[in-house]
Amino acid sequence: MPKLSLSTTGPLAALVLLIVLGAFLNDNFLSAGNITNVLARSAFIGMIAVGMTFVITSGGLDLSVGSMAAFIAGMMIMAMNAMLPTLGIGIPLVLAGMAVALLVGLLAGLGNGLLITRAGIEPFIVTLGTMGIFRSLVTWIADGGTLSLDFEARQFYRPVYYGGIFGIAWPIIVFAVVAVAGEIAMRHTRFGRYCEAIGSNDKVARYSAVKVERMQLWTYVALGLLVGLATILYVPRLGSASGSTGLLWELEAIAAVIIGGTALKGGYGRVWGTVVGVLILSLIDNILNLADLVSPYLNGAIQGVIIVLAVVLQRGKSSAEGR
Amino acid sequence: MKRRDFFGATAALALGVSLATGAMAQDKTFVIGVSIPSATHGFMGGLNWHAQQTIERLEATYPQLDFVLATVGEPGKQVDDLEDMLATRNIDGLVVLPFESEPLTGPVKAVKDAGKWVTVVDRGLSQPGIEDLYVAGDNTAFGQVAGEYFKANLQSGAKIVVLRGIPTTLDNERVDAFQKAIDGSGIEIVDMQHGNWNRDDAFTVMQDFLSKHPKIDAVWAADDDMALGVMEAIAQAGREDEMWIVGGAGMKEIIKRIMDGDKQIPVNVTYPPAQISAAIEMTALRFVSDTPVYGRFIIGSTLVTQENAERFYFPDSPF
Numbered sequence: 114m115p116k117l118s119l120s121t122t123g124p125l126a127a128l129v130l131l132i133v134l135g136a137f138l139n140d141n142f143l144s145a146g147n148i149t150n151v152l153a154r155s156a157f158i159g160m161i162a163v164g165m166t167f168v169i170t171s172g173g174l175d176l177s178v179g180s181m182a183a184f185i186a187g188m189m190i191m192a193m194n195a196m197l198p199t200l201g202i203g204i205p206l207v208l209a210g211m212a213v214a215l216l217v218g219l220l221a222g223l224g225n226g227l228l229i230t231r232a233g234i235e236p237f238i239v240t241l242g243t244m245g246i247f248r249s250l251v252t253w254i255a256d257g258g259t260l261s262l263d264f265e266a267r268q269f270y271r272p273v274y275y276g277g278i279f280g281i282a283w284p285i286i287v288f289a290v291v292a293v294a295g296e297i298a299m300r301h302t303r304f305g306r307y308c309e310a311i312g313s314n315d316k317v318a319r320y321s322a323v324k325v326e327r328m329q330l331w332t333y334v335a336l337g338l339l340v341g342l343a344t345i346l347y348v349p350r351l352g353s354a355s356g357s358t359g360l361l362w363e364l365e366a367i368a369a370v371i372i373g374g375t376a377l378k379g380g381y382g383r384v385w386g387t388v389v390g391v392l393i394l395s396l397i398d399n400i401l402n403l404a405d406l407v408s409p410y411l412n413g414a415i416q417g418v419i420i421v422l423a424v425v426l427q428r429g430k431s432s433a434e435g436r
Numbered sequence: 437m438k439r440r441d442f443f444g445a446t447a448a449l450a451l452g453v454s455l456a457t458g459a460m461a462q463d464k465t466f467v468i469g470v471s472i473p474s475a476t477h478g479f480m481g482g483l484n485w486h487a488q489q490t491i492e493r494l495e496a497t498y499p500q501l502d503f504v505l506a507t508v509g510e511p512g513k514q515v516d517d518l519e520d521m522l523a524t525r526n527i528d529g530l531v532v533l534p535f536e537s538e539p540l541t542g543p544v545k546a547v548k549d550a551g552k553w554v555t556v557v558d559r560g561l562s563q564p565g566i567e568d569l570y571v572a573g574d575n576t577a578f579g580q581v582a583g584e585y586f587k588a589n590l591q592s593g594a595k596i597v598v599l600r601g602i603p604t605t606l607d608n609e610r611v612d613a614f615q616k617a618i619d620g621s622g623i624e625i626v627d628m629q630h631g632n633w634n635r636d637d638a639f640t641v642m643q644d645f646l647s648k649h650p651k652i653d654a655v656w657a658a659d660d661d662m663a664l665g666v667m668e669a670i671a672q673a674g675r676e677d678e679m680w681i682v683g684g685a686g687m688k689e690i691i692k693r694i695m696d697g698d699k700q701i702p703v704n705v706t707y708p709p710a711q712i713s714a715a716i717e718m719t720a721l722r723f724v725s726d727t728p729v730y731g732r733f734i735i736g737s738t739l740v741t742q743e744n745a746e747r748f749y750f751p752d753s754p755f
Binding site for chain 1 (some may be wrong): 641689
């Protein structure tokens with residue numbers, strides 16, 4: 114029996130509506146350039162949000178991802194500048210920088226995960242703490258200013274954001290791969306099922322011989338790695354990191370996950386929904402910039418209304434469906 | 437001040453009571469509180485750096501001065517800081533850059549009412565007459581100087597886009613002055629959006645401006661962080677030769693480019709983060725000398741061109 118209720122199509126319908134609205138308001142909306150811009154912009158939050166989907170599905174939360182991205186970007190830039198004299202400009206330098214980003218991401222995620230699972234502290238508190246720590250650290254290492262990648266090194270690294278194959282930019286390709294891998298992991302692997310089981314009822318999961326702590330730890334480690342991956346693609350864009358890098362990314366990522374239909378209290382996750390959620394968020398920004406619909410002072414209000422509407426739409430349907 | 441040395445240590449004890457109000461003694465230490473927003477973006481980073489440098493230098497020069505530096509991320513916390521300074525650090529003077537004018541007016545007035553010296557920097561309080569000294573950059577001139585450059589260097593009918601900062605009165609003053617300056621020149625502002633003085637935000641806003649408008653002759657980015665984001669978006673679209681950009685505030689990377697004669701970013705308008713140094717120095721003078729420093733001290737916004745750029749280049753500052 115094909116199940117096509119509005120609860121699943123809700124976010125998709127909102128996305129289609131936004132695309133139609135955008136195309137109606139501005140001729141350039143559907144141009145290849147604009148579509149590339151929007152998708153490439155979405156990639157950072159998108160990859161993070163895919164990781165966040167697993168964390169939230171298993172009943173956790175991570176508020177530190179935005180600050181973590183800034184911190185990783187800072188460490189990556191410092192490491193690359195430091196290695197420049199020995200490695201010279203070339204692929205080894207870029208690969209070394211990427212390795213640093215992934216390593217720092219892994220350690221940051223591991224730190225969050227261990228504090229939550231081993232020390233048994235609420236995820237909200239742990240990641241609120243690390244959010245402040247990462248943000249302060251990046252401000253401190255940047256001396257309150259901006260850390261910039263060496264000019265020549267950046268010119269070499271730049272194509273990682275702006276280049277691509279077959280006209281598709283690298284961030285979009287990587288985002289697509291991450292999204293597909295995430296969807297498979299959630300739907301077709303033991304890891305995904307365990308995440309949902311833990312999120313619905315961690316006691317029952319434990320009695321069913323699921324290693325609850327270890328699974329939760331993995332979700333934070335995976336998220337840390339994805340933040341590292343997002344940073345790898347973010348750094349070549351502007352070649353700099355400062356205290357304002359990645360500001361509020363955590364909230365955007367969480368909002369995208371919830372818009373996509375994942376339950377904030379855990380137990381049910383939908384990776385493709387998250388991708389739709391991310392696209393909805395960046396499209397709203399894009400459309401508001403392309404069309405002079407309202408005073409720019411009201412941009413935040415429009416975003417708020419659409420986010421709430423997108424969720425109301427599907428919640429209304431799913432509760433009706435449940436009766 | 438040499439005269440004071442004749443009194444010596446014992447005499448100072450006897451004088452203690454009368455000097456408590458006199459406030460010019462070598463032997464008495466004065467505590468000056470400095471409360472500024474934390475280094476959340478380039479300009480504030482520079483301001484924090486200059487504040488620290490100045491305090492270090494003044495503490496070395498004047499052993500009788502003590503400084504308490506507090507940086508905050510939001511207006512509410514700044515109120516707490518001011519209360520703490522008054523209650524526990526026993527400050528004699530305060531140098532404050534109010535996070536926001538309205539919420540900080542009351543608390544700063546309380547410091548003044550307690551009989552302390554108050555220096556307000558950059559953002560004025562919403563009630564006049566509270567501060568002893570007001571030190572600020574000139575926001576109206578900031579917009580006006582930029583506007584005049586646009587007027588002088590663009591033909592009638594030219595199309596420009598404007599990136600605004602975080603919605604504040606300060607931003608309004610700048611944009612109003614800019615619009616007034618180009619008034620009657622036939623230059624058309626085809627789009628205006630908030631880039632929030634943020635490099636990433638400016639990048640995305642400019643990307644969208646570039647998709648939307650086939651012809652743009654110039655960009656007023658109004659801030660050097662935003663100018664860098666704008667340049668990156670223009671480079672991506674391959675439209676570097678079509679338009680030039682004017683930022684603002686004098687970031688060292690931008691000043692360097694102007695020194696090197698970069699066509700894409702021909703000039704800059706100053707709004708020096710080192711204004712905090714002026715405020716702290718003048719407040720210190722109040723306690724160590726008889727120099728009159730009360731009143732208003734407005735630091736002009738000047739046009740930085742290739743000829744004079746060297747004067748505004750501070751390679752050691754983080755901004």
